[in-house]
Amino acid sequence: MAIEVFKSTAQLTDGMRVECVARDHTIILDEPKELGGTDTGMNPVEAVLCALGACKCIVARCFAKAHRIDLQDFRVEVEGDLDPDGFMGKNKDAKIGLSEIRSKIYIKSSSPKEDIEKFVEFIDRTCPVADTLTNSPKMVTELKIER
Known part of the structure; x- marks a missing residue:
């Protein structure tokens, strides 16, 4: 493809x-x-957290039937830790971006607990936003000066 x-x-x-x-x-x-x-x-960091949660929701919806999961309701709460002193240049040892991201998945389902746990592991492995955050892509910046 x-x-x-x-x-x-x-x-x-x-x-x-x-x-x-x-x-x-x-x-x-x-x-x-x-x-x-x-x-x-929202600020850009909050948008990244929202994008991660939304992506996990979409992956869940796309693959629930294939994994035989009775997906009645699905919600992801995402939070991340950021030290503003890193971004502001006040602490050269502080990370500029998020140092940890935590997700809490709430699922309503009649499926067995073991199947749901395996499904959540699949979601975490398959989510493109999670993969992008975990395995940073090559970053390229091109400058265009307009006068």
């Missing part, structure tokens, strides 16, 4: 507010007021 390219654009608007577009969909990212934003949207 050929590689599929996903694209997005992030445009800084006012203050810390960023308009993010992918295909025909737009979301607004911002920072809380105490971090200099206007709190009109």
Whole structure:
């Protein structure tokens, strides 16, 4: 199967507010007021956590029947630890990004516990966002100066 390219654009608007577009969909990212934003949207770190939880939900929905899981309800709560001193340059030893991400999966199902546990392991192995966070992709930045 050929590689599929996903694209997005992030445009800084006012203050810390960023308009993010992918295909025909737009979301607004911002920072809380105490971090200099206007709190009109979640911040980028929260968006990453949401993307991880959403991806796990989608994987669960896509593969539940194939794994013979009676998926009645499925929710993922995700939290991560970030030391702002790393990003702000106040502590050179602090990690700039998240140091740990934790997921709590809530599933309503009549399937056996052992099958659900194996299914959750499958979800964690198969989730593209989890894989991206666990096995960092090659990062390439190209600069275009507009005058």
